[in-house]
Amino acid sequence: SDIRENLTYPIFGQAVRELAQTIADDGYEPDIILSIARGGVFVAGGLAYALDCKNIHLVNVEFYTGVGTTLEMPVMLSPVPNAIDFSNKKVLIADDVADTGKTLKLVHDFCLDHVAEVRSAVIYEKSHSLVKCEYVWKKTDEWINFPWSVEPPVVRREGQILDA
C-alpha cells in the first residue's frame, strides 16, 4: 500500500501536547523521561516541557546491521544509562513509534531491573506491536512519515560564499 501517515511539525506540536495531557490526567508524574534516539528525542523534549520535567536521559538503540543484513533484535549502544541514576525513580520512556515494539521492549526490560516504575509514551503504536504502551497519541498500521526524517540529510552546497 502506498498510503502514508504524514506527520507534520505543526501536527506533531499538537500531538505531543495532547499526549502530555493524557499522562497528566492519568496522574503519572515521571522523575525521568528516557528518550530513545533519535526519533524519541523530539517526543521527550516536548513531553518534558509539557509535564514540567527537567530530567531527560537518552539511550541509543539500533537494529544491528551487518553486511546488508538486519539482525532479529535491536541492540542498546553504549553508553547505557547509569542504573544508580534510575534507582527508585518513576521513568517515562518516550519514542516516536512502537512498530514491532522490539526497541521499546528492550529499553523497558532494561528499566524494569533498575527503577521503581516505568511507563511508555509514543506518538504512534501499530496493532502488531508486542509492547502495549500506556500512552499513545494515535494508532495506525500505515508507514509513518516523520517530519524529521522524511527528507534526506542536507548536503554542503558548492559556491556558497559566506561573508564574515
Ligand code: 5GP
Ligand atoms: P520497532 O519496530 O522496534 O518498534 O521500531 C524501531 C524503529 O523503526 C522506530 O523507532 C523507528 O525509528 C523505525 N520505524 C518503525 N516504524 C516506522 C514507520 O512507520 N515510519 C518511520 N519513519 N520509521 C519507523
